[in-house]
Amino acid sequence: MPWLLATGSAARRIAKLEALGEWTQRLSDVLRLGLGLQQxxxxxxxxxxxxxxxxxxxxxxxxxxxxQAREALEDFAQQVDDVTADKVCAALALCAIDSGPGLAQALEDLAASVRDEVAARRTIEADRAKSRTAVRWMTIISLLVVLAGFAVPHYTAPYATGLGQLVLALLGGAFAAVLAWMRSLAGHRPVPRFLVSDPRSRVRQPAAQGVSP
Structure with a gap:
């Protein structure tokens, strides 16, 4: 039910991705004016x-x-939490470490790819919304049929027996399984991010004198 009723999460993700493309394009324009990366x-x-x-x-x-610019950009990518933001921040972090020409053009190309990805995600989400709407109406109609059964006792009388209760449980379980299957088909599967910190790569601080590690 939360999946059927929730419709704004995908729109927020797409809006944030669109804003990322706009921000990347503005960075490219500013860099062409001669400003440094940090500025x-x-x-x-x-x-x-x-x-x-x-x-x-x-x-x-x-x-x-x-x-440090690299650490700030990694934290920024962590907040946006999208693989596309990782691509943009990785390019910026590499430039912060080893600056060179071509960053403005690279950011402009990234902004264009982000806009293409936004268009593709909007199309995909529109198809997912159609499936979600169909399942939502199917659920509403099924609930109305169940409620109508209380108003017509002789219609639901067979379900009062032991066998009827078993059949009702099987039907309810099958309906829930169909909803779960539809959710898995129409759900959002984010691409795994690559600009993440690995706890195994942390450098251990040396122990103080007289204190065992």
Whole structure:
């Protein structure tokens, strides 16, 4: 039932992805004006897209507070939580480590690919919405039939027996299984992110003198 009633999560994901493409394009335009990467990231919060305003503002605050650009960008990608954001932040992080020409063009190409992905996701979500609507109406009609059975006792009388209860349980289980199957078919399967921190790569701090590790 929550899956049938929830319709805004996919729209929010797509809106955030669209804002990411717009932010990437603006970064490319600013870099073409001759600003450095860190200056472009800090000034980007002035006209950040509404769907990403909080994340972009926090990124700028961390850079101004002295964070390394790579760490701030990894944290930004963690907040957006999308593999497309990982691609953008990976390109920016590589430039922060080893700056060179071509970043503006690379960001412009990334922005174009993000726009194409947004269009594809909108098409996919429209098809998923059709399936969700069909299942929602099927569920409503089934519930109305069940409620109508209380108004017509002789119609549901066979289900009062032991065999009828077993049949009713099987029908209910089958209906729930169909809903779960439809949810798995029409659900969102995010692509695994690659810009994630691995706890196995953490460097252990040396133990203090006199204290066993």
């Amino acid at each position: 472009a990231l800090v000034s980007g919060r002035k006209n950040a897209p509404p769907a990403l305003h909080g994340e972009v503002s926090e990124l700028a605050d961390k850079l101004q507070a002295g964070w």
